[in-house]
Amino acid sequence: xxxxxxxxxxxxxxRREFLKLGAGSALALSLPAYARAKVExxxxxxxxxxxxxxALPEEKKNSFxxxxxxxxxxxxxxxxxxxxxxxxxxxxxxxxxxxxxxxGKPKKWDIEEILKAFPVEERVYRLRCVExxxxxxxxxxxPLADFLKKHExxxxxxxxxxxxxxxxxxxxxxxxxxxxxxxxxxxxxxxATHPLTLLAVGLYGETLPxxxxxxxxxxVPWKYGFKSAKSLVRIRLQETQPxxxxxxxxxxxxxxxxxxxxxxxxxxxxxxxxxxxxxxxRRKTTMFNGYPEVASLYAGMDLRKFY
Amino acid sequence: xxxxxxxxxxxxxxxxxxxxxxxxxLGGLGANPIxxxxxxxxxxxxxxxxxxxxxTPAQKLLGWNWPIRIRKLLGDFCFFYASLHLLTxxxxxxxxxxxxxxxxxxxxxxxFLGMATWLLLLPLAVTSTQGWQRxxxxxxxKRLHRVVYLAGGLASFHFLLRFKTPRLETIAWxxxxxxxxxxxxxxAARRRARMVxxx
Numbered sequence: 104x105x106x107x108x109x110x111x112x113x114x115x116x117x118r119r120e121f122l123k124l125g126a127g128s129a130l131a132l133s134l135p136a137y138a139r140a141k142v143e144x145x146x147x148x149x150x151x152x153x154x155x156x157x158a159l160p161e162e163k164k165n166s167f168x169x170x171x172x173x174x175x176x177x178x179x180x181x182x183x184x185x186x187x188x189x190x191x192x193x194x195x196x197x198x199x200x201x202x203x204x205x206x207g208k209p210k211k212w213d214i215e216e217i218l219k220a221f222p223v224e225e226r227v228y229r230l231r232c233v234e235x236x237x238x239x240x241x242x243x244x245x246p247l248a249d250f251l252k253k254h255e256x257x258x259x260x261x262x263x264x265x266x267x268x269x270x271x272x273x274x275x276x277x278x279x280x281x282x283x284x285x286x287x288x289x290x291x292x293x294x295a296t297h298p299l300t301l302l303a304v305g306l307y308g309e310t311l312p313x314x315x316x317x318x319x320x321x322x323v324p325w326k327y328g329f330k331s332a333k334s335l336v337r338i339r340l341q342e343t344q345p346x347x348x349x350x351x352x353x354x355x356x357x358x359x360x361x362x363x364x365x366x367x368x369x370x371x372x373x374x375x376x377x378x379x380x381x382x383x384x385r386r387k388t389t390m391f392n393g394y395p396e397v398a399s400l401y402a403g404m405d406l407r408k409f410y
Numbered sequence: 411x412x413x414x415x416x417x418x419x420x421x422x423x424x425x426x427x428x429x430x431x432x433x434x435x436l437g438g439l440g441a442n443p444i445x446x447x448x449x450x451x452x453x454x455x456x457x458x459x460x461x462x463x464x465x466t467p468a469q470k471l472l473g474w475n476w477p478i479r480i481r482k483l484l485g486d487f488c489f490f491y492a493s494l495h496l497l498t499x500x501x502x503x504x505x506x507x508x509x510x511x512x513x514x515x516x517x518x519x520x521x522f523l524g525m526a527t528w529l530l531l532l533p534l535a536v537t538s539t540q541g542w543q544r545x546x547x548x549x550x551x552k553r554l555h556r557v558v559y560l561a562g563g564l565a566s567f568h569f570l571l572r573f574k575t576p577r578l579e580t581i582a583w584x585x586x587x588x589x590x591x592x593x594x595x596x597x598a599a600r601r602r603a604r605m606v607x608x609x
Contacts, residue, residue: 173441181577184440234574236442281575352575371520371571373513376503380441384505 207255243305
């Protein structure tokens with residue numbers, strides 16, 4: 104008897120469908136499917152150097168699959184698996200990023216121009232979501248400070264506002280996502296120019312996957328993940344504190360600062376512990392997500408009030 | 411046919427558990443399988459609670475008698491899945507730290523609503539047998555089991571608060587529970603009016 108006599112390969116490959124059918128009950132079928140979309144690898148980024156100051160050797164990096172199939176990107180859908188399944192609905196070329204407001208040299212960048220102008224380095228950062236899960240991600244990018252400096256911010260540039268793309272074909276934009284679009288975020292200028300704050304264009308040495316905020320996104324590792332706006336189309340420097348999507352949607356649950364803080368709970372759940380993706384039990388959350396070097400930015404501030 | 415109803419319903423109620431066990435073993439629950447497991451157990455318990463609440467309206471409005479025959483089974487399985495849901499929270503989220511659980515329950519209304527629902531279901535599951543029906547007397551037993559209406563309401567809000575933004579699906583489920591409770595309220599009001607008329 105040959106192996107092919109037992110089960111035709113085409114049928115074998117569809118075994119999950121048969122299992123689903125076999126389960127039969129409407130109840131079981133109505134449970135959401137978590138089967139991961141096939142992970143597409145992007146082109147390798149050229150000339151990435153590893154920055155040893157941010158190698159984070161004590162942390163185990165999450166897999167490319169974890170990082171690209173478990174995402175919050177409401178424009179592409181509200182379930183964690185939606186962004187990877189709908190990744191193709193985001194068009195990343197042509198792409199313009201405008202820098203405007205309180206700058207001496209405003210500029211509309213083409214993304215290809217940015218990729219040529221700034222040397223990209225790898226930095227391994229912890230990412231802590233406000234939903235109490237976390238990952239360790241090797242980002243490829245460059246400091247936002249270097250990028251902003253090119254535009255010569257004026258003395259009135261006290262805050263930086265970020266805007267995420269809105270494209271009509273994105274399923275969350277068409278449907279019911281709960282929050283308004285465009286997604287907007289903001290930082291104080293000293294937060295934006297802190298050496299940790301990154302503009303990422305890749306991860307694991309590859310072009311940033313769409314579901315992770317291609318082609319260019321913000322990464323602020325000491326703040327909850329929602330501060331790190333994805334797929335940026337506009338960066339505006341201004342004198343006043345910009346509105347931010349989640350803090351406007353639910354001011355009692357999300358603040359402008361949104362620093363990772365185990366002492367200040369979300370009204371619905373505790374922030375003192377988190378589940379590192381890939382681990383069974385929860386671990387303790389650390390202040391500023393384990394980046395104590397940012398503490399001086401908030402000297403004298405009551406972080407219970409400015410959460 | 412009649413004899414097959416209860417075993418068939420029993421088998422159907424086991425399927426979500428088998429499905430989840432299989433998915434867990436095959437790695438089909440995604441990057442955060444614990445969260446998926448916890449969500450799905452809670453969702454299954456919620457759907458079974460809605461089905462339990464649908465049995466009486468199905469009889470009154472559609473004239474179906476068979477759902478009443480599996481109502482106890484549906485209720486018991488609802489409690490079974492709710493208990494597994496609670497267990498994943500107590501063990502995997504809180505590491506059986508009762509102090510942390512107590513703080514969490516009292517501090518966060520989302521957690522409070524879930525725990526309150528389970529605590530309301532507990533005495534109903536214990537007294538769901540015919541023996542307890544006899545021991546309590548049918549009237550008192552029936553009055554006790556009306557607690558399930560409150561459990562349905564609390565579970566709806568617990569489900570709603572699970573997500574950062576309200577989901578259409580959750581709102582639809584809340585509406586379903588609301589309609590099932592409303593049918594009873596209207597029925598009770600009618601009966602009361604009839605009693606007033608006849609007296």
